[in-house]
Amino acid sequence: MCGDGVILAGTEECDDGNDVDTDECLSSCKAAICGDGQIQEGVEACDNGGDNSDTAYDGCTTQCQLGPRCGDSEVQVPQEECDDGSPDGDDLCNACKNVAFRYVFVTSQIFKGDVNKLNGADSRCIVAAAELPAAEWTAWLSDDVQSAAVRMDTSFMGWYILPGPEPILVARDWAGLTSGTLQNPIHRDEQGNPVAGDALAWSNTKTDGKILSLDAASHCNNWDSNTGTSSVGNPNATDAMWTNEGIVADCNSLHHLYCVQN
Template sequence: MCWAPVEPSTTTDSTTDTTTETSTETSTTGPGLCGNAVVDPGETCDDGEDCGDGVCNSDEYTGEKHCNATCNGLYPGWCGDHSVQAPEACDDGEETPTCNADCTSVECGDGILNPSAGETCDDGVDNSDAYDDTPDQLACNTACTGTAPHCGDGVCQESHEDTTCADCTCGDGIVSAPETCDDAMATPTCDADCTPVECGDGHHNPAAGESCDDGNTIDDDACRNDCTTCGNGILQAGEECDDGNVIDEDACSNECIKPRLVFVTGAKFDGNLGGLTGADMKCGTAGMAADPNLPAAAWRAWLSDDTGSPSTRFDTAFSGWYLLVDGTPIAKGWSDLTDGTLAAAINLTENGAAPGLPKNTWSNTTAAGATASTEHCDNWTTTEFDPKGRIGDATATNTNWTDLNDADNNPFTCSAGLHLYCFQHTP
C-alpha cells in the first residue's frame, strides 16, 4: 500500500511537465505560424492566408501592398509604388489625368471615375448618349462629362421635347411644339412670341416693318389695319413724314412718304452731255433752283446708253409721288411711272416755266425705263451729225414722253439742242 500514493505523485509531476512543454512550443516562432495574420516574434509582417480582400501573404503581384510568403518582408511591387510592373499599364502613385488609381490607363467607359482626367461620371458599358426622360435612371454620357440628354439638363432636345419641358422655351432658337418659329428674337418672319408675323395679332414687330400692332380692326385709331401709324401727325420710325391728313398727293403721301420732284430743264444741250454722269451733273445744277435744300447728287437724268438706264440707276423701290415743281402729280412710285401713261406731262422747268421750243428731250429710254437702242450719240459724248440719239416729247403723257413714235424725227441729230428730264433720286 505504500507504492500506491507514490505513483499518483509521479503521474502528477509528469503531467505538469508536459503542459509546460506544450505552452513553450505554442509561443515559439516557427514556419507554421506565418499566415496566422499575427506578426509573431521573428516575423516582420503577416497578412494571413485569406486573399478575399486582395491582401495576403504572397510572392505574387496582387495590386495591393502585402507581406511575402515567408513573413520576412513586403512583396516588392504593388499599385502605387511608382514603378510599373505587369499587369499594370501605368503607376503614378495616385490618380492622375492619364492613370487611374488602380494603375490602369484612363478610358471613358472603363467604369472607373477619374475626376483628375475631367470625368464627372463613368458607368462603364452603361454609358449612353440616348435620350432618357427618367431622371432617376440617367446614364453617364459617352464622353464621361455628364448625364445622357434628358428633360432638365438645360438643353432643349428638339426631336424629343416641347415647351412642356422647362428646357424648351420661346427665344431659345429651337422650334419646339407648339412653336411654329423661333428665331430667338423678333425677325421679319417671326414674332418675339414664336408665332409667324401677322399684322393684327397684337404683337408689335418693328423688324417686320410694323410701326404698331394694336390687335384690332379699327382703321382710324392710333394704329391702322396695316400696322402703320401714318396719318396721326407724329413722325415715327419708318416714316419719312406724317402730316396727319388723308390727302395722298400733298407733301406727304398716305403712306408717309415724301414726294420727289420732276422737271424738264429750261436749258438745252447738244448730244455731248458728258455721258450719263455729265447729264446727272447738269440736272444737279438745275435742281438747285427746283429745291435749294437738295444737294446736286440728289438728281438723276432720265437717260440711257450702253452704260446704264433709269431702270439700273434710279430708286425703283420708290412708292411715293413724283410731282412737278408746282405740285402737279405725274405718277405714284416707280411702277406707275413706267406703266406707259403719265398723270400729266413733264412740261415744267426747274423754275416752273414752260420749256422753250423744241419741246423735246434726249432720252433713248423705253417707257419701262430701259435702254431703247444703240442710238445715244456715242454714249452721249458727241455732237456729230451721225450717230444720232433717240428723243422724247415733253408734251406727251403716253409712251411718247420718253420715246417719240415718229420715224422722221426720232432719232435726232446729236448737234441739236434739246432738254433733259430730271428726277429727284433721294429724299
C-alpha cells in the same frame, strides 16, 4: 298697339304708323333722340348709341355729329401727320399721312447730244437743281451699256412731283413712273416754269427705264458726240411718247434733259 298710328297714352311716346327708324318716331314708338343708335335722317350725321364720344377718333359726338377724323382740316395726333381737308387728293398730304416725294423735271437749258457722257448729263441735272433740296440727281438717259433704270432707285415707293408753288403729281412710285402712263406730263423746269409745247428731251430710254437702242445712232455715240442722231421724248406727253417720241434728232441740235431726284 305700336304701329297703328294712334299714340297710346302712358305707353307710347309717338306712333307714326310705320316701322322706319330714320324719322322722328322709331319703330318702337319712342321719340328719336341722339344716342338711341339710330341715325335720324336730315338731323343726325351719325349715332353710335352709348359709344358716342366727343373725343373718339373717327367716331360720333354726343351731338350726333361726325367726330375728329381725317378730312376735318385739323391734325389729330397720333392718328394723323397732316390734314388739308382733302384726304383723297393728289397732294402731299394723302389719307392724312405725309407722302414721301421726289422731284422730276425737264431742264430749262437745252444741250447738244455731247453732254460728256452719262456722268456729264447727271452733272447738268445737279447744276439745274441747285435751288431744289440737296439730293442725288440722275438724268433720264441711257447709252449702250447703262439704262436709266440701272442708274436709279427702282425701289422708291413715294410720289414723283414737278417743282413749283403747287406740287403736281407725275407718278406714284417707280412703278408709276415706268408704267407708260404719267398722271401729268413732265413739262415744268427746275424753277417750276412750263417748257415750250414743241420741246423735246434726249432719251434713248423705254418707258420701263431700259435701253431703247444699242445703236450709236440712237444715243449720240454714248452721249459723247454731236454727230449722228438720238431718240428723244416729248415733255408734254403723258403716254409712252414722254420718253420716246418715235423720232430721232440730230445730235448737233439743242434739246432738254429729264432730271430725276434719285
